[in-house]
Amino acid sequence: MERKFNFSAGPGVLPLEVLEEAQSEMLCYKDAGASVMEISHRSAQYTAIAESARSLFRELLGISSDWSILFLQGGASLQFYQAPLNFLTGQSTADYLLTGAWADGAYQQALTLGDARVAASSEDQNFSYIPERSSWKLSPGASYLHVTSNNTIYGTQLQSDPTVDVPMVCDASSDFLSRPIEMEKYGMMYAGAQKNIGPAGATVVLVRPDFLEKIPSGLPALLDYRTHASKLYHTPPVYAVYIIEKVLRWIKAKGGLSTMHAFNNKKAGLVYSKIDGSDFYRGVARTDSRSNMNITFRLPTEELEGQFIKAAAGEGLMSLKGHRSAGGVRASVYNACPIEAVEALVQFMNHFESKQG
Amino acid sequence: MERKFNFSAGPGVLPLEVLEEAQSEMLCYKDAGASVMEISHRSAQYTAIAESARSLFRELLGISSDWSILFLQGGASLQFYQAPLNFLTGQSTADYLLTGAWADGAYQQALTLGDARVAASSEDQNFSYIPERSSWKLSPGASYLHVTSNNTIYGTQLQSDPTVDVPMVCDASSDFLSRPIEMEKYGMMYAGAQKNIGPAGATVVLVRPDFLEKIPSGLPALLDYRTHASKLYHTPPVYAVYIIEKVLRWIKAKGGLSTMHAFNNKKAGLVYSKIDGSDFYRGVARTDSRSNMNITFRLPTEELEGQFIKAAAGEGLMSLKGHRSAGGVRASVYNACPIEAVEALVQFMNHFESKQG
Numbered sequence: 145m146e147r148k149f150n151f152s153a154g155p156g157v158l159p160l161e162v163l164e165e166a167q168s169e170m171l172c173y174k175d176a177g178a179s180v181m182e183i184s185h186r187s188a189q190y191t192a193i194a195e196s197a198r199s200l201f202r203e204l205l206g207i208s209s210d211w212s213i214l215f216l217q218g219g220a221s222l223q224f225y226q227a228p229l230n231f232l233t234g235q236s237t238a239d240y241l242l243t244g245a246w247a248d249g250a251y252q253q254a255l256t257l258g259d260a261r262v263a264a265s266s267e268d269q270n271f272s273y274i275p276e277r278s279s280w281k282l283s284p285g286a287s288y289l290h291v292t293s294n295n296t297i298y299g300t301q302l303q304s305d306p307t308v309d310v311p312m313v314c315d316a317s318s319d320f321l322s323r324p325i326e327m328e329k330y331g332m333m334y335a336g337a338q339k340n341i342g343p344a345g346a347t348v349v350l351v352r353p354d355f356l357e358k359i360p361s362g363l364p365a366l367l368d369y370r371t372h373a374s375k376l377y378h379t380p381p382v383y384a385v386y387i388i389e390k391v392l393r394w395i396k397a398k399g400g401l402s403t404m405h406a407f408n409n410k411k412a413g414l415v416y417s418k419i420d421g422s423d424f425y426r427g428v429a430r431t432d433s434r435s436n437m438n439i440t441f442r443l444p445t446e447e448l449e450g451q452f453i454k455a456a457a458g459e460g461l462m463s464l465k466g467h468r469s470a471g472g473v474r475a476s477v478y479n480a481c482p483i484e485a486v487e488a489l490v491q492f493m494n495h496f497e498s499k500q501g
Numbered sequence: 502m503e504r505k506f507n508f509s510a511g512p513g514v515l516p517l518e519v520l521e522e523a524q525s526e527m528l529c530y531k532d533a534g535a536s537v538m539e540i541s542h543r544s545a546q547y548t549a550i551a552e553s554a555r556s557l558f559r560e561l562l563g564i565s566s567d568w569s570i571l572f573l574q575g576g577a578s579l580q581f582y583q584a585p586l587n588f589l590t591g592q593s594t595a596d597y598l599l600t601g602a603w604a605d606g607a608y609q610q611a612l613t614l615g616d617a618r619v620a621a622s623s624e625d626q627n628f629s630y631i632p633e634r635s636s637w638k639l640s641p642g643a644s645y646l647h648v649t650s651n652n653t654i655y656g657t658q659l660q661s662d663p664t665v666d667v668p669m670v671c672d673a674s675s676d677f678l679s680r681p682i683e684m685e686k687y688g689m690m691y692a693g694a695q696k697n698i699g700p701a702g703a704t705v706v707l708v709r710p711d712f713l714e715k716i717p718s719g720l721p722a723l724l725d726y727r728t729h730a731s732k733l734y735h736t737p738p739v740y741a742v743y744i745i746e747k748v749l750r751w752i753k754a755k756g757g758l759s760t761m762h763a764f765n766n767k768k769a770g771l772v773y774s775k776i777d778g779s780d781f782y783r784g785v786a787r788t789d790s791r792s793n794m795n796i797t798f799r800l801p802t803e804e805l806e807g808q809f810i811k812a813a814a815g816e817g818l819m820s821l822k823g824h825r826s827a828g829g830v831r832a833s834v835y836n837a838c839p840i841e842a843v844e845a846l847v848q849f850m851n852h853f854e855s856k857q858g
Contacts, residue, residue: 146529146534147528147529147534147535148534148535150534150535150539152535152539152540152541152544153541154541154736155538155539155540155541155542155736155739156539157535157539158536158538158539160528163527163528163536163538164527164528166527167524167527167528170520170521170523170524170527171504171517171520171521171524172503172504177503177504177505177507177817177819178504178505178507178509178514178819179515179520181512181515181520181699181700181701181744182507182509182512182513182514182515183509183512183820184509184510184511184512184820185512185701187509187820216575217574217575217576217579217702217738218573218574218575218579218723219574219735219736220735221722221723221734221735222574222575222723224723225721225722225723225724252722253721253722253723256721336736338736338739342538343538343739343740344538344542344736344737344738344739344740345574345702345703345737345738345739345740345741346702364582364610364613365578365582365609365610366575366578366579366581366582366610367582377578378576378577378578379511379512379576379693379695379701380701380702381574381701381702381738381741382512382695382700382701382702383700383701383702383740383741384702384738384740387538460534462534462535463540463541463544
């Protein structure tokens, strides 16, 4: 069997070099005498892996050593609940930027815990754009503003790190480490690993030290970020962290986040150029809100979209179907998506269009 | 590098055949054109893996298709909180059998949520035994009795499934699928995968249909078992489930749970016979409460224990150190631990003892 060009929205493509290294170490990791899946989370080997991963996060993101870097579980979905449980406490308020279904999911969980408010929403246009910064209604003294940096389903993305008066809490699941981030603007950032940085089953949570101090006492132990910040509380998702560490080394070897950003812009640019130069393909996201991770577009009819996706799969271009709630075509071009995949996609788009005569 | 004899308490040893199969599929899983780590959790391939795993659980455990079989995250530790959140509600009570630090962890979380009571405890003897059934103080009409089927740290184990008047909720993390289970006695059973059935990062939760119905509304979405029972709510730990499915197939091919039980008793019996026949080694657990998963024993001095563990490691017998809270030696001999490993351990015990003159 051969590897195909993988445009899956997540779990998504990983660097081939990472998989090859993991393959070679599957039965025996270095001097461990066992697979990484079989060693204690308190072993010297796993401790070194986790420390290396944390060190690489600090280096790539330019954050100081007093940030907490946590390898949790439960995906971004658990963070939707856990973040407000820790930070939307007492009489405080929190603002939410509603830029998609996942952002709304986070907002709905916060509503069950406290005074969560909508700063702005693009639901009126089916989340096809990011509301202009000038339109955001921010609550003075809010505990945080929650943003979703990239909206996987609709193909929109914050084009830069917003400037607001309060710390931001960011769901960065689908564009984490795809570009440099002004981390000082954030109190907390979380990302399910399965898009850009590893396999499903680990959630990376970064918490700024002064933000961590705001957590009240009395929370359930496992849902209190301080539990994990202070020690290795329970068994982490060892193998997922092991893969993440390899992906971080791969990103660093490629040149870090600026290089990734340029690479991602180049790849997405190829597809957007094709869309913009065509009357056949129509982009879904507003031009000023486009994602360079998830490229969403439509064809003249749903029937043609079905044919397009099926014919593409036949050519080894897999997982191009749009999210079931949005329809259309979606090409997810994460960090590890090679340029050859994108070139093949554009070539296929040309070919498919020309066939329609 | 060579694989060693692995006595790690968890994450623990996996069947070599499982790892070899995973290795061969690492770059490309069947016709997926990608690693299992890179495919959508809604893909045909992952759906088939999860369905096969569920079907094997049903077959091995003899449970009907209306049991919920959930692949969650957060380890047993999250279940310590989640189980009472779902089932210790309103004015109800729940009883807890305190047979170790993890059992106590579960009890402590339940205490924060409702009227949790201690049915019996072996803390008076440092959890070296399972309290006799006749000593258990059970609350009439309790929502459940929580038991820990095997106590990893101390090396004790319930010798059979207890009979009580209420459904049991069981933390089976460290002996799950090591023996046949009378599932009809349980309302719910949960297990972190990383001991007997897979890698860290997945928690298998089994809920009986009539027990599931008792969950009240208004719980946080991700922490409500019904959320996961009714649909694939969010991205599961795909790769961990993939490994679990292979382990289940391995167990079935070996002959199922009765065969596993006989195999585990045989392995543990070799070590216990050595302990019982020696004045040099001393078992920690009371004879009637011994675990066939985690065998704990002491040597005459802590200095000798340190020498024993170090010398054993030099002979390729790894991870024999007891839990940091208990000291001594612990040999974890899970399902996948080969008989050769146990024979090598007994041989080493003989050798080490004879050297002391």
